[in-house]
Amino acid sequence: MTSLAGFGVPSLLAALFFAGVSLVLCLVGATRSSERATAAGRRAMAMCFAATGLAVVALLTALFAHDFSLAYVAKYSSRSLSGPYMFGALWGGMEGSLLFWTLLLTGFSTVALERARASTPRLVAWAGAVLAGVACFFLMLLVLPESPFTALLPVPADGTGLNPLLQSPGMLIHPPLLYTGFVGFSIPFAFAMAALLSKRLDASWFTSTRRWTLFAWSALSIGIVLGGAWAYTELGWGGYWAWDPVENASFMPWLTATAFLHSVVIQEKRQMLKVWNVSLILLTYALAVFGTFLTRSGILSSIHTFTEGPIGKWFLPFLALMLLGGLGIVLARLNELKSENRFDHLMSRESAFLANNVLFVAAAFAVLWGTIYPILAEVTSGVRLSVGPPFFNSVFIPLGLAIIGLTGIGPLISWKRMSKGAFGRVVRVPLAMGSVTILGLFISGVRSVGALLAFGLCAFTAGAILGEFSRGSRVYRTRYDVGPIRALTATIDRNRRRYGGYIVHLGVVLIVIGLAGGAFKTERHALLSKGESMSVGGYTLTYRELRQSSSPEKQINTAVVDVASDGHDQGSIYPQRNFHLAQRQPQSEVAIRTGPIEDLYVVITSFDQDGDAALRAFVNPLTWWIWVGAGVMLSGMTILLSSPGPARVRARVPREIREPAAATR
C-alpha cells in the first residue's frame, strides 16, 4: 500500500462508533431532557464527521498515489487520469459516492445541530438522534457490503480508469450538487421528525431549518440543470432530459420539496397545513433515499445506474422504516397538528398555494408511477413493458403547464380573500400578454398546441411577475422620489424573500421557454465524404477533413465542418470522435454553436478508413434560454438565501405560563 489507504477502514469503524454514540447520547438527551447528554451527542456527531473526513482523505490519497491495491482505485482511476478527475473518481463509483454522501451527511448534521443548539434542547436532541441513526445506516453500508477500501490481488499495473463520459467539467460539479440536495433534506426531515417526537409542533422546526431547506433545494435545482447541461454537451443525442430513471430519481424529491417550500409559507403565515407540511418533508426525504436505492440497487436499467450491487436489500428495510415510522408518528400526532386557522375564502393566495401543492405532488406521483411501473407490471403479471419519454411527456406536460399558469396567478391573489373584481383588474394585463403571444405565434405559423400554450402561459406568468416588480418599485418611487433602478433594487432588498422568489419564478419561465423551443427542433443525419454537404434547418454543413492526433488517454479524430447560413460563411466547427485507450471505448465530443435564437449541434457518429464521416446535426431553437433561466434562478436563490429568516413565531403558550409574574399578581 503506497498511500494513507490503511487509515480507511479504521476511520470508517471509528465514524460508525461515534455515530452510534451520538445516537445513544441524543436519545438519552431527548428522553431524559438532559442537555449534557445532548451536547455530548452533538460532539460525538462532530467526531463522526472528522473520522468520515479522514476516510475520504485516505481514499483521495489512494487515488492520487495510483494505489491499485485497492479495488476501487483500480476500477475507477488510471495513471493517465488527469488530476481534477481524481476528485470525480471519488464519487464516480458506488462505494466512493456512498462515502461522499456520508461525509456530507455527517458534516451537515454537525453544523445544523451546532447552529440549532440555542433552540429547544429536546428538539435538537431528537433531531440529533434521527441524524445519527441515518449516519449509522450509511456507515454500516460502508463498513459491511460496500467498503471503498477492499483490497485487490494481484495488484494491477494500471487501473481501468474513469468512464470517459464522466471525464467532463460538469461531472465535477453535478454529482456533488445533487448529493448536497439529497443529503441537505436530511436536516429539515430530522427536525420535522424531532418536532413530532418531542411534541414541539410550533414553527420552530421549520424556522430552524428554513435555510437548510432552501440550500438543499437550490443545490438540487442547479444540480439537475447541470445534469441536463452535461447530457447536452457530452451524450451527443441533441437533448438534455431523457426521463431516465436516475433523472427521475432527482426530479421527484425536487417536485415535493418545491411543494413544501410553498406550503410551509402557509404554516408560517396562517398556522395551517401542519400535517401536510411534515408529510411533504417526510415524502421528500423518502424520495431522495428511494432515488439512491434506485441508482444503486440495479433494479432499473439506466445509463447512469451504478452496476448491480448487494445494497438494494439494505435500502428497502431502511426506506420502509423511515416511511412507516414517519407516517406512524404523524398519525399519532394528528390532534396536536390541527390547524389554528381556517381558509377565509376560495379566492385567496392560500387556495392558489394549495392548488400548486396538489399539482406538484400529482406530478411527483406521475413520475414515480412511470418509473416503477415496469417493475410492478412484471412482478404482478409477468408482462414486460417499457415506460419511456412519450409516457412522461404525455402525463407531465399538462401538469407542468398548469403549474406555470398558477405560478403567474399566485402572486396576483392576496392572502385571505380577494374579490373577483379586484382579481379581474390585476389579471387583465398578464392575460392580455398571454393571449397576444399565442395569437402572434399562431399568425406567424406556429401550430403546436403544446408550444402555443407553453409560450402563452410563460408570457402570462412573466407579465404577472414583472407587474409585481413594477407595482412594488412604483410605491417606492412615489414615496422616496428616486429613480427606477434605485427603486427596483431597494424594493428587492427590502423584501428579499418575496422578490427572490419572484426572480426564481422568472428563471423557471425562461427554462420553460427553452423547453418549449424543443417543439421546433430539426435533426438530420448524413454520411459525407470530404467536400460533401448536408442541410439542417437554415444551415449548410460542408465536411472538409478529418484531423487525427493523440494524447496519453485517447486517440483524437476531429472533423472540420464549414458552416454556411443563407449563403453566408459562418466559419467552422470541430466535432470529435475519440477512442479512449484505457477503457477501449469510443466517445463523441459534440460541437455546439449556441445563441439566444437557436443552437447548431453537430456530432460525428462514426467514420471509416477513407475518412468518410457520419454526421448527426440538430438545430435546437431557444435551448440557450434553459441555461440563462438556470442562472436567473440561481440569482433568485442567492437573494432568497441572503434574506433574514422569518420572525420567529412566538410559541402559543398561555399568557399565565409565558408571564408567570403577571399571572400571579
Add this chain to the structure above:
Amino acid sequence: MKAMVIATLALVVATAAPALANAEDVANDISEHVMSPYCPGVTLHDCPSDRAVELRDKIKDRAEEGFTRAQIMSELEAEFGPTIRAEPPRSGIGLLAWILPLFAGLGAATFAWTILRKWARPPDRPEDYDPDVHVTTEDRRRLDAELAKMRGPA
C-alpha cells in the same frame, strides 16, 4: 377579455395539426417513440451505439420507401418484442399505467377542492369580518381609493 382568451384557444386547437415534412422527420419521430434494444433504458433516438445508428438508418429507409409510421412500429415490435415501444399500450396491463395518474390527479383535485370548501369560512360572517385586523367597509373603500391613486391611471 374572457371571450378573447377562449376564442384564441379555440382557434388554436381547431386549426393546429402536427405535420411531419419528410421521411427523415418520420424516422426521427419513430426513434423517439421506441426504446433502444442496445442501450438499456434509453430511446433509440438517444442511444449512441453504432447498432442504434444502423437501426435508425433502417427506419429512415423504410420511411423513404413509403411505409407508414404504424407499419414501421409493427415491424419493430415483431422484431424486438413489445418492450420496444417506449410507452405502455392503452389496453390490458398497460392501461393502468395511463389511468392511475389521471385518477390520482382527479382524486387529489377533488380532495383539495373539498378541503378548501370545508375550510373556507361560512358565509354568515359579516362582510367586513377579519380575524386579525378590524377593517370596516369604509376603511376598505379608502384603501382601494388610495391604492388606485398610487397606481395611477389604468
